Amino acid sequence: MPNTVEGDRDLVLTAVNTLEDAGPGEISFLANPKYAERLGTTRASAVLVDREATVPPGVAAVRTSDPYAALCLTIVRVHGYRRHPQWGISDRACIASSARIGPNANIGPNVYIAENVRIGAEANIYPGCYIAERCVIGDRVTLYPNVVLYDDSVLGERVTLHAGTVIGEDGLGYAPVGEEWIKIPQVGRAEIGDDVEIGAACTIDRATLGCTRIGSGTKFSNLVAIGHGAKIGSNCMVVAQVGVAGSTVVGRHVTMAGQAGIVGHATIGDNATIGAKAGVKNDVEAGTTVLGAPAVPITEAKRQMLMVQQLPKMRERLRALEAEVKALRERTGADGPSGQD
Numbered sequence: 001m002p003n004t005v006e007g008d009r010d011l012v013l014t015a016v017n018t019l020e021d022a023g024p025g026e027i028s029f030l031a032n033p034k035y036a037e038r039l040g041t042t043r044a045s046a047v048l049v050d051r052e053a054t055v056p057p058g059v060a061a062v063r064t065s066d067p068y069a070a071l072c073l074t075i076v077r078v079h080g081y082r083r084h085p086q087w088g089i090s091d092r093a094c095i096a097s098s099a100r101i102g103p104n105a106n107i108g109p110n111v112y113i114a115e116n117v118r119i120g121a122e123a124n125i126y127p128g129c130y131i132a133e134r135c136v137i138g139d140r141v142t143l144y145p146n147v148v149l150y151d152d153s154v155l156g157e158r159v160t161l162h163a164g165t166v167i168g169e170d171g172l173g174y175a176p177v178g179e180e181w182i183k184i185p186q187v188g189r190a191e192i193g194d195d196v197e198i199g200a201a202c203t204i205d206r207a208t209l210g211c212t213r214i215g216s217g218t219k220f221s222n223l224v225a226i227g228h229g230a231k232i233g234s235n236c237m238v239v240a241q242v243g244v245a246g247s248t249v250v251g252r253h254v255t256m257a258g259q260a261g262i263v264g265h266a267t268i269g270d271n272a273t274i275g276a277k278a279g280v281k282n283d284v285e286a287g288t289t290v291l292g293a294p295a296v297p298i299t300e301a302k303r304q305m306l307m308v309q310q311l312p313k314m315r316e317r318l319r320a321l322e323a324e325v326k327a328l329r330e331r332t333g334a335d336g337p338s339g340q341d
Contacts, residue, residue, distance in 0.1 A: 005060065005061070006061040006062075006063065007059065007061060008060050011045050011046055011060055013025060013027045013045065014078070015027075015079070016074055016075050019038040019039065019041075019042040019044065019047075020038060022042055022044035023044070025045055026046075027045065027048065027062075027078070028044040028046075028047050029047060029048035029068070030053055031067045031071065036053065036054075039054065039055060039059075042059065045060060046059065046060035046061065047060070047062070048067045048074065049062070049063055050064065050065065050067055051065070085106075086106060087108045089105060090109040092109035092110060093112075094112045094113070095107070095111075095113045096113060096114050098117075099118070100117070100119065101113075101123075102122070102123065102139065105119060105122070105125070106124045108125060108126050108128075111126075111127065111128070111129045111130075112129070112130045114132050115133050116133055116134045117131050117133070117136075117137070118137065119131075119137045119141075120137055120139035120141065120157065121140065123137060123139075123140070123143075124141070124142040125143045126143060126147075127145055128145045129146065129147045129149075131143075132148075132149055132150050133151045133152070134152045135149045135152065135153045135154070135155075136153075137155045138157035139157045140157060141157070141159045142160045145163045145164075146164050147164070148165075148166045149168060150167065151168065152168065152206075153167045153168035153191075154190070154192065155192045156191075156194035156196065159194070159198075160196075161198050162197075162200040163200045163201075164200050165198050165199070165203070166202075167190050167204045168205075169203060170206065170228075171186055171205035171206060171207070171246055172205070173185075184208055186228060187209060188207025188211055188228070189212070190205070190206045190207070190211070190212045193215050193218070193234065195216055195217045196214055196215075196216065196218050196219070196220075198220040199224065199240070202220055202225070202226075203225050203226070204226045205225075205226060205227050205228035205246070206228060207229040209229075212226065212227075213230075215232055215233045215235070215236065216234045217234050218232055218235060218236040219238070220238045221239045221240040221242075223241045224238050224241070224242045224243075225244070227244055227246035227247070229246050230244050230247060230248045231249045231250065232250045232254075233254060234253070235252055236250060236253060236254045236256070238256045239258040240258050240259075241259045242259065242261070244261075244262045245263055245265075248263070248265060248266045248268070249266075249267045250268040251270035251272065252270050252271070253271050254269075254271065254272050254273070254274070255272075255273045257275050258276045258277070259276060260275065260276065260277065261279050261280065263281045263282075266280060267284075269284060269285050269286030269287065270286045270287070272284045272285070272288050272289070274290055274295065275290060275291035275292075275301075279294050279295055280294075280295045292304060
């Protein structure tokens with residue numbers, strides 16, 4: 001069914017905003033029915049809503065089957081994407097003579113680009129970034145301030161790395177010798193696929209041998225740590241403070257919610273969901289949702305949660321039963337739990 005418009009079609013809209021904060025000349029949205037009452041008090045001139053929502057008089061409505069998707073398109077249309085400062089290639093950047101920079105590169109001051117680096121077309125590299133020897137960066141990549149790429153790191157096309165993220169640092173590779181830890185040289189690399197976006201202050205370890213890989217289309221929030229040799233599949237969603245230990249293999253379109261942790265050498269199947277604060281110590285089958293620490297399938301986790309919620313009542317019931325048993329013993333002359341004299 002096509003989208004429909006109710007109300008003034010000639011409105012001029014200058015911004016997109018929340019129902020609470022929107023004012024005249026702005027458009028808002030309702031994607032979650034539990035916030036429906038806020039439609040009645042919004043000052044927005046227009047709203048994106050589903051087919052059934054009740055819109056107050058005087059507010060124009062765009063009715064659509066998916067208000068959240070419509071919101072995304074509206075934000076792009078009204079606000080567009082972030083516009084980068086234009087430095088060209090700053091004369092305050094330090095670029096090795098053997099580095100190859102693609103056309104229309106935009107490289108800010110205090111960027112360091114080492115020997116034998118290759119950077120594709122239309123790159124945006126903000127001040128303070130460090131790109132070590134032999135890194136390869138695809139077209140239309142954006143590195144925000146203070147991103148660090150260790151040697152031999154590879155970024156695909158249209159990758160975005162937010163401020164303070166580090167790619168290709170040494171993983172936690174040490175061999176125990178007696179009571180000492182002897183460092184194992186980390187001679188692998190880190191590779192990031194096309195259309196990956198990684199939030200601020202994330203770390204992707206290089207592999208001890210071979211490659212740590214982040215699949216194309218995967219998106220990270222902030223403060224995510226990926227261990228050496230891990231393989232993260234395509235189109236995954238990784239929320240803040242997730243930790244994935246080394247040599248773990250994560251399938252495609254996996255969601256890992258905030259503060260989840262995955263033990264090393266585990267396998268997570270395609271389309272699985274790891275719930276918030278879950279502690280995964282075993283493999284997770286494709287399409288499964290797990291919660292808890294240790295993580296278990298969601299149906300079992302819910303039973304455990306319900307049981308925990310019942311513990312205060314169970315404790316009171318146990319105390320009442322103990323009192324009844326004590327009174328019964330006093331009446332019968334029993335001396336103790338065993339009933340022995």
